[in-house]
Amino acid sequence: MREIAARVRAVRERLARAALRAGRRPEEVKLIAVTKNVPVEAIREAVDAGIAAVGENRVQEAQPKVAALGRDVEWHFIGHLQTNKVKYLAAWASYIHSLDRLRLAQELEKQGARAGRKWRVLVQVNLTGEESKYGLAPEQLRPFLEKIGDSAWLEVVGLMTIAPFTADPEETRPVFRQLRELAEALRREGWPQTMLEHLSMGMSNDFEVAVEEGATMIRVGTAIFGPRGR
Ligand SMILES: *Cc1c(COP(=O)(O)O)cnc(C)c1O
Numbered sequence: 001m002r003e004i005a006a007r008v009r010a011v012r013e014r015l016a017r018a019a020l021r022a023g024r025r026p027e028e029v030k031l032i033a034v035t036k037n038v039p040v041e042a043i044r045e046a047v048d049a050g051i052a053a054v055g056e057n058r059v060q061e062a063q064p065k066v067a068a069l070g071r072d073v074e075w076h077f078i079g080h081l082q083t084n085k086v087k088y089l090a091a092w093a094s095y096i097h098s099l100d101r102l103r104l105a106q107e108l109e110k111q112g113a114r115a116g117r118k119w120r121v122l123v124q125v126n127l128t129g130e131e132s133k134y135g136l137a138p139e140q141l142r143p144f145l146e147k148i149g150d151s152a153w154l155e156v157v158g159l160m161t162i163a164p165f166t167a168d169p170e171e172t173r174p175v176f177r178q179l180r181e182l183a184e185a186l187r188r189e190g191w192p193q194t195m196l197e198h199l200s201m202g203m204s205n206d207f208e209v210a211v212e213e214g215a216t217m218i219r220v221g222t223a224i225f226g227p228r229g230r
Contacts, residue, residue, distance in 0.1 A: 004225065005046075005048070005049035007224050008033075008046055009049070011220055012026075015211055018211035022211065022212040022213075022214075029215060029216055030053055031220060032054065032076050032078070032218065032220065033046050033051045033053065033054050033221070033225075034057070034078065034219050034220060034221030034224075035054050035055065035056055036058065036061065036079075037061075037228045038228075042225055046224055047069065051224075052073060053074040053075075053076060054069075054073045054074070054075055055075075055078040056079070057077070057079020058079055059077075059082075059088050062075070062092075066091075071092070074094045075092045076095045076097060077089055078160075080100075080134050081099075081104060083107040086104070086107045086111045089111075093119075095121070095157070096108070096119055096120070096121045096122070097121075097122045097160040097217075098134065098160065099121040099123050099154075099156075100123070100124040100134045100136060108151075108153065108154055109152070109154060112154065113153050117153070119155065120157050121155065121156055121157065122156070122158045122160040122200050122217075123136065123141065123144065123145070123159055124160045124161065124162075125138060125141060125161050127161055127175050127178050128175060130164060133162055135160075135161065135162070138182055141182070142186075145195070157194065157197050158183070158196060158197050158198025158199055158217075159179055159198070159199055160199075160200035160201065160217075161179045161201050162201075163203075165205060166206075172209055172210075173209050173212075173213060175201075176199075176201050176202065176210045176214070176215065179201055179213075183196045200216070200219065201218070202215045204224075207223075
């Protein structure tokens with residue numbers, strides 16, 4: 001179990017070096033430990049090693065972990081979200097990274113109003129057109145943002161993407177760069193800065209490249225907890 005603390009340290013060092021290479025401050029990047037298939041004891045180890053943000057991608061799996069670990073850690077929901085699960089998230093999810101359709105925005109709005117709680121969300125963008133991945137195509141993004149623009153209970157804070165897995169992380173660089181450039185283009189067009197504050201991109205295999213390209217949130221599972229086994 002010691003291993004987890006050592007891995008957290010190693011990931012932080014790699015994150016810091018990548019940030020410095022890009023002329024950024026390491027503190028600008030939030031390290032989210034992805035805990036799918038990871039037991040509570042292991043998450044606790046990571047938290048003891050300084051992890052402050054945890055990412056879950058299944059609502060049912062997250063509930064008992066939230067109950068055990070409480071609100072000392074910041075909980076991020078990063079997986080595909082079914083509308084009928086939204087109501088269970090209100091009590092604990094600080095951020096939702098996977099807003100990808102109008103129907104989900106409407107349900108978040110409804111449940112936000114019910115709970116009296118504003119959601120912080122990132123809009124998921126699919127930059128590669130892979131059928132297997134969720135997310136809006138870049139050209140769908142502006143009309144989508146316009147449609148959800150006057151939601152009272154939704155606060156868009158950024159964009160998220162999942163890059164295709166490649167053996168060579170350099171190959172994912174263009175995907176991360178595209179997400180950054182998309183955010184930059186929106187800013188130039190006058191979309192509020194606050195809506196584009198975050199770029200959630202980069203996983204175990206490619207987070208350094210993502211940090212170099214401007215990630216403010218990286219989602220790292222395997223590099224902290226070891227291989228998941230399926
Ligand atoms: C599992 C998962 C990750 C973490 O993947 P690793 O390769 O284990 O770091 C990040 N983002 C999402 C959306 C995931 O489902």
